[in-house]
Amino acid sequence: MANKERSLIAVMGDEDSVTGLLLGGIGHIDGKQKANFLVVDSKTPLDKIESTFEEFVKRKDIAIILITQQVADDIRSMIDDHDQAFPTVLEIPSKDHPYDPTK
């Protein structure tokens, strides 16, 4: 498993969650202006979310994808289909959605 290169933590979620996590220091923009985070708000189209998720999954340098439960619900089928060990998909609570352990 070539995971020596996998080192980044990607984020997908609402503005506050993403900003907070970026403040923590996981944000990364590489030379080609590709970011490892996506702010999802009510105006973001569904296919943008889906394509970003797919892109994050395909990228070889992302080890973990953090995604708020709201956004995860939007692309629930894609997340369920993702059964690879790398990158790991982790659902996190957001401000308005306190953690739901049943998901």
Place this chain on the structure above:
Amino acid sequence: MSARMNVFPTRMALTAMKIRLKGAVTGHSLLKRKAEALTRRFRDIVKRIDDAKRKMGKVMQVASFSYAEVKYSTGDIGFQVRESVKAAQLKVRSKMENVSGVQLPTFEMFSDGQNSFELTGLGRGGQQVQKCKDTYAKAIEVLVELASLQTAFVILDEVIKITNRRVNAIEHVIIPKIENTIRWIGSELDEQDREEFFRLKKVQNKKKIAKDADQKERDNANAEKDAAAAAAPLNILAEYEEDEDVLFK
């Protein structure tokens, strides 16, 4: 479902099959033990994941609150933060751990060094921003740990399924196959023995019959001689009669 293997029914094949059966039984019990150990570990991980998730929920809430505080005192710094992202400071490293034969990755967080958030432009909120940054850093630590557990969970699940499949395959396919082969070889060998025995008996019989026939012929020949001999009984007196009278001649 083929019941047995294609071998010649010889004693050598029988011994070979017996050895194989022993190997299969040992392999089966070993694999079963491995599956049990893995399942135990799996359950342990599930419990740890549950705990970690609750912890994450709490830690994220704390972080959110501190962010709200920052927003209150400094205004929305979101845009600034997003724009000032360059290279990630917090990254993860994966280490492989061997758990009863399975390579499980664990994520280790490490700091890449450069602190690209000088954030000097945020003035009076600087301290709060720093505090928020720290809370989020702590939250990320918890998240990384959870992610490790989750990967372990997924991988273990897969491995357990494979191992169980192998255990079942050995138990329900391989061992019966070998046993059937052994039984079949045994029965073939028995039949060969019986054939051998029968052939032997037949040959013995034939020999016996031939011998009997011989004996009978000889008996017959003797019997004729006897009969011939018996037809002319020994007349001892007759011998005497041929003697001339010596006195009265």
